Amino acid sequence: MSAYYTSILEGAVLTVGVSLLALLVAVVLGLLGAAAKLSGKPLWVGIATVYTTVIRGVPELVVMLLVFYGGTIGLNHLLEQMGSQHTIDINPFAAGVLTIGFIYGAYMTETFRGAILSIPKGQMEAAWAFGMGRVQTFLRITAPQMVRYALPGFTNNWLVLIKATALVSLIGLQEMTYLAKQASAATRSPFSFFLFTAALFLIYTTVSLVVLRKLNARYSLGTKRADLR
Template sequence: MLSGYYLLILQGALLTVGVSLASLAVAIVLGLAGAAAKLSGRPPFVVLATVYTTVVRGVPELVLMLLIFYGGTIGLNHLLAAFGSQRSVDINPFLAGVLTIGFIYGAYMTETFRGAILAIPRGQMEAAWAFGMGPLRTFLRITLPQMVRYAIPGFTNNWLVLIKTTALVSLIGLHEMTYLAKQASSATREPFTFFLFAAALFLVYTSVSLWALRWVDRRFSLGVKRGTV
């Protein structure tokens, strides 16, 4: 009997992976955009990015998720009503969870990427421009490889916390593994068993992530560590 609940939680674990990876993609895009805005030197972009990172980092993830999910639904329906539509729209929980978590961790990625770019000596970019490289080529050949190396520690922390934050999407109706573990524990009155199983799955995810990110760190640090030994 209990094996059926374990299989159900494993199915929810796949959904958790999907939410995590999709949210990470959104967070990286927003993080790069936010870092570029903060480093642009243009007051409107700097102010907008600063407000974004300040608000998101100052408000708890749970509160932001509920505000964005319910506020977004209400705002979208009001917008449709303003255009004369009689239809009401419910935001897909998976899409809402991905966009919300991505939006939240995009603020943290913004500061991670900004700090990594600032750690690169500006003379290297100026030298690339002197050799005739354009902004895009300079970013891809000079800035990005070094930015990855400097950003890996902060990126790793953000990613590990993002994975655990996916547990909050159960509050907006997404049946990921935390939600299913809670349902199983309620049905069997064995909460310790199923929540421990869910915790073990999260630990597997984070352990695999740490191994993969350490490999990335070694890959982008070739020659650097040898030179300092």
């Protein structure tokens, strides 16, 4: 029995890797999506709107299966049309990271967009009046304040993203949920293994909450008193 628990712990390391890399993808897509929605250019606004509307309206499981199975079929069909005899199998780890990142990039887009809109526009206009470029204004004026406004929504998205990593077990990635299912099938004691897996997820989310709350407190320094005036 102990060997099964050890394998689940090893799978937990893979779960952490998937969630952190997916978060990186989601943050990049979220920043690009927010920039597109706030650009004022109809084409970019339209693309970002379709992205956030469709992805937030389709279940994560469906998107995961479409990317993994549909992507494999589509790539192999394309190679066949090009006359190639080679076949491509999408790596489950890459598929899991990119799909979860792509899904939660839509949620991060709305989080970052709302955070940027919460910053008084006059601050950016003042920076431009002082000769700052758009990139410099974003790095020095917008980004530090955006982090403070975005952290509550970012925290919620991150916690849901962590739990969504369990979906990658359905495409064969041997993270802790997959290994818990294998162990429960072999020993016919699902309760103990899934309870152990749930405890690992709880530890992961609890540590994340502690870290993000400290980060929120850090970025909120000097703001509460000003809000009371």
